[in-house]
Amino acid sequence: MSEAGGAELTVxxxxxxxxxxxxxVSRVINGQSGVAVATRQRVEAVLREVGYRRRDSAVSFPILELIFHALESLWALEIIRGVEEVARERGQAVxxxxxxxxxxxxxAWTEQVLARRPTGVIAVFSELTAKQQAQLATRSIPLVVLDPTGEPLHETPSVGATNWSGGLTATRHLLGLGHRRVAMLCGPLAWPCCRARLDGYRAAMDAAGVPVDPGLVRDSTLYVEGGLRDGAALLAMPDPPTAVFTSNDLQAFGVYEAARRAGVRIPEDLSVVGFDDLPFSRWAGPPMTTVRQPLVQMGATAARMVLDLAEGGTLAQHRIELATDLVIRDSTAPPSRS
Incomplete structure (x- = not known):
């Protein structure tokens, strides 16, 4: 290991x-265990103060580290687009x-990212442990979380969307059309974004004086398969819903397929509202009414935040939530039965 002014002298x-x-000091620098928390924090504070940087772990070009729990849908690609737009503008690779x-x-990821020494890390639907966050901080690598899977913490900068408002607006739209048997397909309720969408649905139903039938609220997965399975179960009920609000467009697409298999017409027999407004939603048959989540802008916002921190700036807000909007297309209509 080499260091400006000599490694041994610097340590x-x-x-x-x-x-x-x-x-x-060496154990703290290399992320090893066996150091008391208070001692580690004291060493890390000194490392930050003197601007310690290991030359052997420096990369030859600046990069942003973007980490996803899964890359299985256009949802992730939209976020990547936003991050890359900002990265290009500011001379970063992703x-x-x-x-x-x-x-x-x-x-293994922790060791690799510390070796790459990125300008910053953006974690999407992911959570780093306290130790991992401390290791990044020791090397002055800022972290921003996009749509955290746990409660957003003020000390960890994060970006999200107005999920509660989106759920409220989508459900109000269906109620305004005259629907009263309105179902909701949730995502994992341990995730704040999914819980907020469900809470928005419940708030709209409560405000309209419409009781929520527990049988119409289903815990599902955020994939087509979840929408197909739970959509089929809803349509097989003796008194099926006339409308379904889903936690994302993939679920809604699964409901479309469940309706097709059951001979149920959209929107004549069943109205469907998605969430995200992924590019394919406008080409669904019929074009899907959905809540637009500004995924590209969310990625861009997270990138700007982490780069501003890397350049020594401060954030006006540690938690930013971007507005959602209802996009009305052809998958919703007044119910044909009350």
Whole structure:
């Protein structure tokens, strides 16, 4: 390991400033265990103060690290578009990591990202452990979370959308058309965005004085298969819904297929509202009414935030939520039966 001014001298100087031994500083720098939390924090504070950087782990060009729990839909591609637009403008390359459905990256990713020394890390639908966040902070690598899977923490900058408002607006639209048997397909309720969409649905139903039938609210998965399975179950009920609000467009597309198989017409027999406004939604048959989530802008916002932090700037807001909008197309209409 080489360091400006000599590695040994630099480590020794940091150790003296922090009041610890050089081996302790080395363990903190290399992300090793065996260091008390208070001691680690003291060393990390000194590292940040002196602007410590390891030359052997520096990359030859600036990169943004973009980590996803899964890359299985156009949802992820829309976010990537937004990140790359900003990255190009500011001279950054983008490195993608997919965790194949895991919410927290493993030790191998941590070692690799610390070796790459990116300008910053954007975690999408992912959560880094406290230790991983501390390791990034030690190397002055800022972190921004997009649509966190846990409660947004003020100390971790994050970007999201107005999910509650989106759920409220979508349900109000269906109620305004005259629907009263309105079903809701949820996503994982451990995720704040899915819980907020369900809460928006419940708030709209409550405000309209329409009781929520528990049988019409289904925990589903955010994929076509989930919409197909749970949509088929809803349509097989003795008193099926006349409208379905889904947590994303993929679920809605699954409901479309369930309706086709059951001989149910959209929107004549069943109104459907999605969420996201992915590019394919306008080409569905019929074109899908959906809540537009500004995915490209969310990716761009996260990229600007992390780059501003990397350049030593401060954020006016640590939590940013971008507005959602209802896009009315041809999959919703007044019910043919009350």
């Amino acid at each position: 020794a100087r940091i150790a003296a400033l922090a009041g610890v031994s050089p081996p302790t 490195v993608l990591t997919e965790m194949q459905g895991r919410m927290t990256p493993g030790k």
